[in-house]
Amino acid sequence: MNIPIFLAQFKHDLWNEKLKFLILFLLFTFQVLASIISIFYLEELLTLFSLDFINPTPPSGAAAFLDYFADQFFFGILIISLGTMNVFASEIENGSICFSLTRPISRSEYTISRLTARLIGLILPFLLATFVGWVYMGLFFELFPITTLLFAIIPLVLLFIYVGVVTSVLSSRTSSLTAGLATIAIIIVQFTISAFKPIELLSPFTLASFWSEILSSSVSFDLDHFLKLVCLIVWSTVPFILTINSMKTRDL
Amino acid sequence: MENIIKIRNLSKNYGTVKALDNVTLSVPKGSIFGYLGPNGAGKTTTLKILMGLLQYSNGSVEIFENEVKKNPVAVNRRIGFLPDAEMPRNDSIYRFLNLTGKLHKIKNKEERISEVLVQIGLKKLSNRKIGTLSKGQKQHVGIANALMVDPQLLILDEPNNGLDPIARVRVLTLLKDLVKNGKTVLLSSHIIGEVDKIATDIAIIHRGRIVEQGKRKNLVKRYLNHGKYVIAGKLDIDQVMRSLEYITSCQQDHLERYIISTTGNVTEEQLLIDLIQKANSKIQYFSSAEISLEDLFIETINGQLKEGDYA
Numbered sequence: 001m002n003i004p005i006f007l008a009q010f011k012h013d014l015w016n017e018k019l020k021f022l023i024l025f026l027l028f029t030f031q032v033l034a035s036i037i038s039i040f041y042l043e044e045l046l047t048l049f050s051l052d053f054i055n056p057t058p059p060s061g062a063a064a065f066l067d068y069f070a071d072q073f074f075f076g077i078l079i080i081s082l083g084t085m086n087v088f089a090s091e092i093e094n095g096s097i098c099f100s101l102t103r104p105i106s107r108s109e110y111t112i113s114r115l116t117a118r119l120i121g122l123i124l125p126f127l128l129a130t131f132v133g134w135v136y137m138g139l140f141f142e143l144f145p146i147t148t149l150l151f152a153i154i155p156l157v158l159l160f161i162y163v164g165v166v167t168s169v170l171s172s173r174t175s176s177l178t179a180g181l182a183t184i185a186i187i188i189v190q191f192t193i194s195a196f197k198p199i200e201l202l203s204p205f206t207l208a209s210f211w212s213e214i215l216s217s218s219v220s221f222d223l224d225h226f227l228k229l230v231c232l233i234v235w236s237t238v239p240f241i242l243t244i245n246s247m248k249t250r251d252l
Numbered sequence: 253m254e255n256i257i258k259i260r261n262l263s264k265n266y267g268t269v270k271a272l273d274n275v276t277l278s279v280p281k282g283s284i285f286g287y288l289g290p291n292g293a294g295k296t297t298t299l300k301i302l303m304g305l306l307q308y309s310n311g312s313v314e315i316f317e318n319e320v321k322k323n324p325v326a327v328n329r330r331i332g333f334l335p336d337a338e339m340p341r342n343d344s345i346y347r348f349l350n351l352t353g354k355l356h357k358i359k360n361k362e363e364r365i366s367e368v369l370v371q372i373g374l375k376k377l378s379n380r381k382i383g384t385l386s387k388g389q390k391q392h393v394g395i396a397n398a399l400m401v402d403p404q405l406l407i408l409d410e411p412n413n414g415l416d417p418i419a420r421v422r423v424l425t426l427l428k429d430l431v432k433n434g435k436t437v438l439l440s441s442h443i444i445g446e447v448d449k450i451a452t453d454i455a456i457i458h459r460g461r462i463v464e465q466g467k468r469k470n471l472v473k474r475y476l477n478h479g480k481y482v483i484a485g486k487l488d489i490d491q492v493m494r495s496l497e498y499i500t501s502c503q504q505d506h507l508e509r510y511i512i513s514t515t516g517n518v519t520e521e522q523l524l525i526d527l528i529q530k531a532n533s534k535i536q537y538f539s540s541a542e543i544s545l546e547d548l549f550i551e552t553i554n555g556q557l558k559e560g561d562y563a
Contacts, residue, residue: 008354016342095337099348099397102303103355104329252305 001112005105009113017121020083024122028129031075035068036137061137061144062215065152068133069211072156076126077187080160083122084167085180087114088247093175097252111172111247115240119164123157152211155232159205162236163187169243172250203231254281256405256436257302262311264297264460271297273460275311279438279453284431286451286468287440288549294460295440296336299409302438303333315405329356332398336409339390341383345374348382348393352400368396371426387414395423406430408439412446424450444546456552464552471548479514481524484537491531496524511541 040059088111091097101110130153137144166186170179187205194203214225257279264272272294279285289295300306301313304324313320315327340348346365353361369375372392377385382393391414398406406427412420427437428450441447447454454471456464464471487510489502498515505511514524525538 004357005355008351012347012351012354015347091340095335096340098300098303098305098333098335098337099339099394101305102328102331102333102335103352104325105355106325249307251307252300 013117025125032133036064039064081183084164086176089171089176152214158232165239169239172246256281258314283453285438285453286447289457293457332403332406334398334408346378372396480541483510485535488532
């Protein structure tokens with residue numbers, strides 16, 4: 001790979017993500033703050049309106065982040081899927097990729113640059129919003145251990161990468177809409193399959209369910225977690241290689 | 253003369269459709285090469301293969317003595333290309349050209365951007381987003397992008413699409429100047445009149461096959477012993493066509509005059525007039541007309557068509 005060429009393209013692609021970045025940052029920040037506030041104040045708020053409610057989760061930093069991460073398991077995956085469904089498809093559809101790929105840049109460099117920029121543009125707002133939530137907690141409630149939080153984020157970020165790359169591999173072969181819908185279908189199928197014990201380990205979704213454990217019992221990464229982590233990395237790498245290969249050989 | 257592009261026995265299939273069928277083509281260095289053909293003939297497919305955007309089934313494609321398949325990036329470094337495609341809407345003109353400059357590692361990038369924008373008349377709009385420009389302005393940006401590299405070879409797919417007449421003349425003049433400075437231009441078009449004004453070499457492609465190829469002057473010369481005549485009067489076309497075999501086509505123009513094309517057998521115009529008048533017709537006006545590249549194109553394509561076919 002020609003690093004200066006890659007970096008020039010990457011900088012350009014990353015700058016194109018700025019608007020998405022801002023919108024997602026605001027969205028994720030709203031979600032994390034809403035989770036924290038609702039965990040700590042929900043009971044009081046409902047009592048104010050004379051509603052009888054007992055919060056099933058005792059108010060704590062871990063509960064607040066658990067709530068926020070659980071939301072991301074649905075909204076985050078949907079956002080990543082929607083955000084990456086046109087990473088290649090729209091350019092291929094309208095032909096503007098002809099301008100990009102007739103500059104002296106290899107298809108692999110171009111594909112990796114586009115994909116990385118898009119994924120960073122989607123994942124970085126999530127990480128920043130989580131950090132904002134952590135600071136907010138420290139200011140008003142309790143400072144949650146940052147190392148535990150980081151360990152809990154890893155599977156979610158890897159899951160985002162996996163979903164993003166799956167959508168991209170489809171986006172390099174078909175239309176945006178088909179890519180988005182097909183990814184959601186794949187996720188549903190894989191999520192359903194992961195309920196079956198013998199193949200649980202092979203599912204990219206099982207590790208994500210462990211963040212509750214990590215958050216509630218501080219850092220304890222046993223062998224089982226490690227294997228699942230490796231599994232998720234493999235799940236992300238295979239479609240990544242497929243995307244690059246698919247873009248290398250396809251007619252544009 | 254040295255050939256900058258050499259295509260040999262090139263074939264490309266889209267499923268069962270043969271887009272290119274055994275195409276062999278050479279583009280001489282320092283020429284303005286007009287690549288002509290009706291819509292869907294295979295012009296864009298050929299150009300995309302040259303730029304490494306399409307894979308091909310058979311044959312070989314060499315540019316600057318490099319096989320395109322083996323190292324498309326090295327080839328792209330020396331070519332300015334204008335595709336017939338949408339441009340990225342969200343980039344400003346400056347950002348778009350700046351990226352081209354960076355990837356081509358152009359020294360004095362800023363100066364070069366400024367130069368091409370002045371050349372193409374878009375200097376004042378450099379911060380405008382491409383998506384907000386008119387079709388003609390976008391086409392100008394595409395041409396500026398192709399010129400950024402100061403390329404040895406310029407490949408342009410329908411460069412005059414969306415341009416007004418003044419801009420068209422400006423682009424054609426620009427291309428002529430580039431060739432004067434030792435560059436080579438390959439342009440595809442279905443607007444024959446414009447190519448006729450500047451092309452030194454021609455290839456005509458039809459249904460994926462090269463049907464004519466050579467120096468423009470030689471090709472037109474070959475057709476000079478053919479005749480083209482403008483006739484006004486009352487003609488019984490069917491009888492004229494039946495009785496005079498060397499009349500290859502007869503069409504009426506907007507002034508209801510007949511434009512007759514003949515093969516090379518007619519040496520005396522008076523003889524033709526007499527023969528037409530014998531065929532139940534009355535001529536009021538008769539004159540010969542100049543054979544143009546357009547005639548050559550129409551003649552060639554018509555020769556390839558079967559009755560009831562459309563190009």
